[in-house]
Amino acid sequence: MNLTLLRAFHQVGQEGSFTRAAIASGVSQSTLSAHVRALEAAYSVNLFDRRYRGVTLTPIGQNLLSITTRLFAAEDEAAALLGRARNLTHGHLRVAADSANHVMPLLVQLKADHPGLTFSLTVGNSADVLQQILDYKADVGVMAKSTSDPRIHSLPLRVDKLVLFVPKTHDWGHRNQVLLEEINGRALVIRERGSITREVFEAALSEKGIRPGSVIEVQTREAVQEAVLAGFGIGIVFESEVRNQGELHTLKVDNVPLSVEEYVVCLEERRRVPLVFRFLDIAEKLATPLTARSFA
Numbered sequence: 001m002n003l004t005l006l007r008a009f010h011q012v013g014q015e016g017s018f019t020r021a022a023i024a025s026g027v028s029q030s031t032l033s034a035h036v037r038a039l040e041a042a043y044s045v046n047l048f049d050r051r052y053r054g055v056t057l058t059p060i061g062q063n064l065l066s067i068t069t070r071l072f073a074a075e076d077e078a079a080a081l082l083g084r085a086r087n088l089t090h091g092h093l094r095v096a097a098d099s100a101n102h103v104m105p106l107l108v109q110l111k112a113d114h115p116g117l118t119f120s121l122t123v124g125n126s127a128d129v130l131q132q133i134l135d136y137k138a139d140v141g142v143m144a145k146s147t148s149d150p151r152i153h154s155l156p157l158r159v160d161k162l163v164l165f166v167p168k169t170h171d172w173g174h175r176n177q178v179l180l181e182e183i184n185g186r187a188l189v190i191r192e193r194g195s196i197t198r199e200v201f202e203a204a205l206s207e208k209g210i211r212p213g214s215v216i217e218v219q220t221r222e223a224v225q226e227a228v229l230a231g232f233g234i235g236i237v238f239e240s241e242v243r244n245q246g247e248l249h250t251l252k253v254d255n256v257p258l259s260v261e262e263y264v265v266c267l268e269e270r271r272r273v274p275l276v277f278r279f280l281d282i283a284e285k286l287a288t289p290l291t292a293r294s295f296a
Contacts, residue, residue: 001040002179008035010068013061022161073136077273091275093119096129096138098196100261101240102157103142103200109282117275123193133265140279144196144238144260152262153271155280158288161239162201162258164251167229176252180208186215188222196260201236204256283292 012032015021022029040047047061057065082237093110097103100123107119111222122132126145132138133152147163166172183205191198205212218224221241228235230249233284237250238260266276 001092002039003072004066005035005039005042005091007072008032009061010065010072012036012048013057013065013068016056029122046266048211063293069136070240073270077270080104087167088274088278091117093117093140093279094138094274095119095140095142096120096122096124096132096143097141097142097280098124098126099238099241101238102104102144102160104265105286106142106279106282110279110285113282114278119160130265133267136267139266139273139276141183141265142262143265144262145199146261146263151268152265155264155283156287157262157264157283160259160260160262162197162236162253162266164239164253165225165228165235165248166251167231168247168296170234170249172234172251173249175251177252180253180256181210183212183234188212188229189218189233189235191218191224192217192219192262196240197236200258200260204258208256242270 008027008031011021011027012018015024016030018032018036021027021165036047046058046059047064048055050059051232058243085191089135092115095103095107100121103121107121110117121276122128124132126143128149129138129141129143130145130149130152133141139198142157144160152210164178172178190201214233216227218227221237224237225248235248239250255279264280267282270276271280
């Protein structure tokens with residue numbers, strides 16, 4: 001098996017375009033094209049459907065990309081173990097999180113300890129974070145959802161709470177707390193399904209038999225805030241995400257514990273990769289005392 005040909009296929013498969021793959025890899029487009037065609041010819045298969053504006057993977061191409069993703073992830077791990085990344089003087093960490101607020105202190109500490117490192121951060125809901133870890137698209141994740149998947153190693157990080165927020169002109173704008181029952185019949189603005197914010201809050205409503213009025217579903221926390229300001233309903237957010245919101249007023253729910261535990265996660269098979277291990281080490285040291293555990 002020619003790894004050069006496989007790598008050319010992998011780069012094009014990830015980018016969805018020979019042009020973008022050439023730019024990302026620093027290899028000419030003609031060279032990439034020749035390598036992919038050589039691989040297809042060697043096994044008498046079509047790995048891509050070639051179109052005017054790009055390429056799409058055929059079914060066998062999709063299966064092969066899944067294999068090469070694992071293959072080159074393993075190669076990266078070997079390089080990290082044997083090369084300069086072992087001393088964390090260089091390296092790039094891909095991070096997925098369900099909230100920038102929860103992960104930023106860890107990245108600040110990592111950058112302070114190892115200035116030569118770089119990182120990328122993708123923010124989505126907890127389901128998105130877990131899937132990125134499983135798909136090898138992120139090295140580590142921070143999410144508010146526990147998992148029993150044996151492929152995943154997790155470390156409790158902190159406990160956060162859900163709070164409500166309304167415009168300051170709202171009839172609750174002068175209050176500091178409300179009872180959950182007061183949500184009954186009220187319009188809500190809430191994150192999409194798959195969000196732990198929504199999951200926890202809807203479970204609490206269901207347990208008490210509370211039925212809100214209309215429910216507006218939006219994709220991002222910023223959109224929740226804008227919809228609340230526009231008067232579409234009451235918003236729900238993590239307490240740690242509350243900032244000086246100007247026109248918004250935050251309230252606690254007095255009679256229901258809406259606590260959520262945040263976890264740092266990675267693939268079990270990658271937890272000893274130096275950069276991942278260092279991130280876990282920082283997470284353990286910064287974890288709140290009630291949730292800190294050893295991950296050795």
